Amino acid sequence: MRTLLIVHHTPSPNCQALFEAVVFGATAPEIEGVxxxxxxxxxxxxxxVLAADGYLLGTPANLGYVxxxxxxxxxxxxxxCLDETRGRPYGSYVHGGSDVTGxxxxxxTITTGLGWRRAADPVVVTGEPGKADTEACWELGATIAANLMDAS
Structure with a gap:
C-alpha cells in the first residue's frame, strides 16, 4: 500500500475548510491502495516523510511567506530526507488574505531543492473559500492520491 502524507498548518476556519476538502478528495471511495x-x-x-510515497502541503500565506x-x-x-525522497510527487494549497506569491x-524553491516532483498545480485561495475553491482542493487531494494509486 502506498502512503500519502498531508502536512498542513490549519490555524483558521478558512484553512480548515481547504484541509477537509483535500482529505475528502484523497480518501474518495474510488481511491484504492493509498x-x-x-x-x-x-x-x-x-x-x-521517509515513510510516505507522496505529499500534500497546506499553509496559510503569512506576511508574504509560508x-x-x-x-x-x-x-x-x-x-x-534530501537524498531519499527525490522524485516523489507532491501538491500544495495556499490560503491568504490577498497576495500568496511569496x-x-x-x-x-524548497521542493525543487528536495527534488520532489509537482504532480498538480497548486490551489490558491484568497479570502473566504467558496464552493469552487473547496472543489479545487478536493480535486487536488484526489489527483495526488490517484497519482500514487497508479504508481502502485
Whole structure:
C-alpha cells in the first residue's frame, strides 16, 4: 500500500475548510491502495516523510511567506530526507488574505531543492473559500492520491 502524507498548518476556519476538502478528495471511495496520513506541520517528522510515497502541503500565506509551522517542518526534514525522497510527487494549497506569491515561491524553491516532483498545480485561495475553491482542493487531494494509486 502506498502512503500519502498531508502536512498542513490549519490555524483558521478558512484553512480548515481547504484541509477537509483535500482529505475528502484523497480518501474518495474510488481511491484504492493509498493510505492517507495527516500531520500538523509542527508534529510531522522526517520519519513521516521517509515513510510516505507522496505529499500534500497546506499553509496559510503569512506576511508574504509560508507559515512558520510549514517552514519549521521543512527545516526539520530537509537534510534527513534530501537524498531519499527525490522524485516523489507532491501538491500544495495556499490560503491568504490577498497576495500568496511569496508562499508559492517558497514551496516551489524548497521542493525543487528536495527534488520532489509537482504532480498538480497548486490551489490558491484568497479570502473566504467558496464552493469552487473547496472543489479545487478536493480535486487536488484526489489527483495526488490517484497519482500514487497508479504508481502502485
Amino acid at each position: 493510505r492517507v496520513v495527516r500531520r500538523a506541520a509542527l508534529t510531522a517528522t522526517a520519519s513521516d 507559515s512558520g509551522a510549514l517552514k519549521h517542518f521543512f527545516d526539520q526534514i530537509y537534510y534527513p 508562499a508559492l515561491r517558497a514551496i516551489e
